[in-house]
Amino acid sequence: EKKEEGEEEFSAKFETSDRLLLSVALGVLVGFSNRLRALGIELESVNVSDRLKQIFRLVSLDRAFGPL
Structure with missing residues (x-):
């Protein structure tokens, strides 16, 4: 199935924002656990x-x- 140009751009932006959100969430989790x-x-x-x-x-x- 061929994606249109706009769909590929949206998919790439969504993937980038998804990774950014995950990175921020993991950073908050580390900070919280350290606290x-x-x-x-x-x-x-x-x-x-x-x-x-x-x-x-x-x-x-x-x-x-600690060890999981």
Whole structure:
């Protein structure tokens, strides 16, 4: 199925904004977890999907959360 030029442009912009949103969300999550740890609150990951664990490892969040 051939996409029109406008559709490809929209798809590329959506993908870029999606990645930006994910990056911001992960950054907020790291900041939040670091803040909790600084307050002495222990964090535990429960019911985290394998895909999300993989993403955490890829962006070094495993250092913030400890071993998953």
